[in-house]
Amino acid sequence: MHHPGPPRFVAVGESVELAPRQPDPDMAAEWRLHERPAASTAALSDGPVCHLEPDAPGTYRAELTAPDGTHEQVVRAFPAVTETARFSVTEDDFGHDDLTVADRAIVIGTFNDFTTGTHWAERDGDEWVIETDLPPGTHHAIFSFDGSFEATATDAVTVDGPGRPRVELTGETVGDDLVVTADARAAPSGSEPEVEFHLDGRDALAASAVTIDGDELRVPRDALPETARIHAVTVAERHSVADTLVVERDGGIGDRETVTGDTVTVSRPADPPAWTGDATIYEIFVRSFAGETVDTTFEAIERRVPYIESLGVDVVWLTPVQASPTRHGYHITDFFDTATDLGTRAAFESLVDRLNDAGIRVVFDLVINHSSRDHPAFQLHQAGVPEYADYYERIPAEQDISGVDWAGEDAPGHYFNWTRIPNLNYDSLAVRRWMLDVVEEWHDLVDGFRCDVAWGVPHGFWKEVRERVKADDSEFLLLDETVPRNAAFAENEFDMHYDTDLFDALRDIGTGEAPASALFEALDATVEHGYPDRTAHMRYVDNHDENRYIDHCGAAPLRAAVGATFTLPGTPMIYAGQERGVEKQRGTMRWHDGDNALTDFHRQLVDLRADHAALRAHGVRPIPHTTEAGDSEAVVAYERTDGDETLVVVLHFGEGTAAVSLDAPVEDTDLLSGDRVEVDGLVEVGDVVVVPAARNR
Structure with a gap:
């Protein structure tokens, strides 16, 4: 059926794309707007995939004429709640000695989907300033003068107002x-x-x-x-x-x-699979996993599955395995085949089977926002082959600040300074059909998709993907990379979401920029954003896109930060090497010289969470406490319960050992280490302590 799908819900001024499902590139599809609020003058854009930007609250009804009949798409628009926010930076904020300044600066953020050339900050004395209308919440802007983003400055503003119900x-x-x-x-x-x-x-x-x-x-x-x-x-x-x-x-x-x-x-x-509540994810950056002197292949990873098993994890997320000229793999040159350096399709299937036999699910890194500019489709697009004319986004030449001498009078669209990965054009039925074929190609082989740059792909397309992959497999996982968080992707699109709020808070705590109690504010942000209660969130301290926590914050707070991801609600994720003390963001796995004690610490956390349902339950209650020895700002305590068992968690992000007086009686033995930690009414905590609440409370 070509029906465009469920009703869509947006705020005034927010564009929504409307498209026929089960697209055929050659199909005839026409839209007309047959109802809009009396105060509206909105119109639909042209094409089989069209856009509507509501300009007044109310109900809009668009009619799609397709080969299988006529279908109606309802768009309900609500009043926009925004205020004018002012971002500003000074030359000193760039922290760059050889900075060449200009009268205006490029600005990117979520308000323009990190697209360069659309928003500029004008110089005002010693500042570069830009104003834009934003909804309630904290927003960030990145400033650059040359578009390379090698020298940047950032500013954050908070718009007051309610979150989403x-x-x-x-x-x-x-x-x-x-x-x-x-x-x-x-x-x-x-x-x-x-x-x-x-x-x-x-x-x-x-x-x-x-x-x-x-x-x-x-x-x-x-x-x-x-x-x-x-x-x-x-x-x-x-x-x-x-x-x-x-x-x-x-x-x-x-x-x-x-x-x-x-x-x-x-x-x-819209509910996530039930198993996500009990799972631990292990991300493998594939080309750094095998070691220093051997090339990583599917076979090499398969030979190391016993180690993965020993960690007790339930899910392995592999960074891209498709054909790509890059080490990280996100510049795809063939969406339907594996990279030759990693191995054949059969070797990949063997790895998946081996992990599945060990009771470990496999999550495939689905990259469908863009391709490599060395993909044949982009080369044909740039060279003027008619069949590929609409395969990639195009922007006016005056908006392009990349410095690339693109063929033609305009330029391909891209985010940040990612000129080597042009954005696919989802206004094209051919592209939608192509990417749905990619989804079908890998869906039956793996247990889930981690969707790269999910925020760059239209909501309507993700809704169609979800219905397709869930039709015969409700256990299939859809994990979005939406940075920063956006609850709109929880609306019949994704099961699990990056928790960037906790990630940022744990880093600020680790560097001493925020007290340990800031993790409660990060958890509260989940409700503020409007995520449904049943939504699953991935909690993590490291991933392949960020500097390692141990490098950014140091070794001392790392254990407490990891402890938070395993003892707070959500699904913890370990980035391979985190547990071995790897300091480089995408560094080679430390096999012969890794930190075995840190590895065992991760194993203990995995086991502890698996053994105690209280740590997998919803809800956190902060526990008042007094730090008798150590830095009080580096200590936090909270209670976790499933109704049958109550546990108390104490985290210490500082050096040495803290002595903490809790406003809650607890047993004296730490479930994580097995050591006695409660002495004369004080709990001694080096990094993480998990103790049962006293039975006589």
């Missing part, structure tokens, strides 16, 4: 009716929200059969079609991420089903 749907049969209830939750500092229910245009559920009363929707069971999708958003100052229920008659959906009646099944398609 949240909503969770549940469904049950009551008598002859299906009853769907929306649990609407106000944002921190936000007012009480109201609920809006929306039906899905793909289903035959008649609006006349539905009764809505506040936060409750009812429909007679005999009015339900074979499949019905029910969506809801909650609205206060801002709108929430939508939640969805799928209602099916006379059928089931596997082991995630909730049976609510004899013939009615209700499921939650």
Whole structure:
């Protein structure tokens, strides 16, 4: 079916792309906007993939004429909540001795998708200043003079205002009716929200059969079609991420089903697989894994699976394995084959089978925002071959500040200064078909996708990808690289998300720029962003794109930071080498000279989390404490419980040992080390202590 999918929910001024699903590059597809709010003058852009930028709150209805009929796409636009924010830097902020300054500077940030040439800061005395309208939250801007970004300055501003509310749907049969209830939750500092229910245009559920009363929707069971999708958003100052229920008659959906009646099944398609709550992820930067004198191949990694098994991890995420001229692999030259230096497709499949046999799932690094500029498709595109004319984004020549002498009068679009990886054009049906074929190529072979530059690919495309990969495998994982975080990607798109808030907080704590208690603010940010409660988050201290924590912060706070990722809610991730003391961002694995004590520490944390459900539960309660010896700013304590067991975690990010008096009685033995740590009412903690709460509390 070419129907464009579920209703879309945006703020005024936020562009939304509309596209037919199951695209055929040669298909005829036309759009028209047949309803818009009275105050709106918005129009659709041309083409089979079009864009709508709502200019007034209300409901917009677009009609798609496709080979299989006419379909309606609903776009609900809510008022935008923004304020004018002022970013500014001075010459001193660049910290560069040979800096050549100019009257204006290039500025990039989330407000322009890190695209150069669209926003400029003008010089005002000793400052370079830019103003732009932004929603509530903390925002960052990067300034550069030459576009190389070798010398940069950054500024951060916080726009006051409420976060996003949240909503969770549940469904049950009551008598002859299906009853769907929306649990609407106000944002921190936000007012009480109201609920809006929306039906899905793909289903035959008649609006006349539905009764809505506040936060409750009812429909007679005999009015339900074979499949019905029910969506809801909650609205206060801002709108929430939508939640969805799928209602099916006379059928089931596997082991995630909730049976609510004899013939009615209700499921939650946006929920992550249940196994993610218990998992530990191990990221392997493939070409640095085998060692100093041997080349990393699939076979070489397979021979080292016993080590991976010994860590106790459940998931291996491999950085890109497709054909690429680069060591990191993110410049893809063939989306359908493995890199020759790593091995054949058969060798890759053997590695996946070996890991699966060990009970370890494999996550494939899916790179579909861009290709290498050495990909044949881009070469043909640049050389004017008509069939490839729309395969890549194009920008006006005056916007291009790359310094590259591009063929033609305009330039390919790209993010940052990534001129070697031009952006694919998702306004092209051919590109959408191509990338869906890439998804299908690897989907059946692996257990999940980590989606590179997920923020650069349109939301509508990810929604189609999710429905495709989950159709016959609800356990398949979709992990997004969205930096910084954006809860919109949790709306029927991704299961798990990078937690950049905790990552940044742990680094600030490690360098002494923030107290250890800052990790609570990072966790609170998850709610502020509006992520649904059921969403999974990846907690980490290292990854291949960042300097190593041990290099950035030092060895002393590393153990406490890792301890936080394993004892806070979420899914912990270990970046290969982190556990061996590797200091270089993409450095070679230290096999013969690695830190065995640090490796064992990671093993102990993996085992401890696996053995204690309290550490995998939701919710954290800070515990008041007094630091009798050591730096009080470097100590934090909190409680974790699953209702059956209560554990107390104490982290110390400083040098030496801290002595801490807790406002909560605890047992005296550390579950991590097995040592007695409670002496004369004080808990002695070097880095991480996990103790049971006293039974006589």
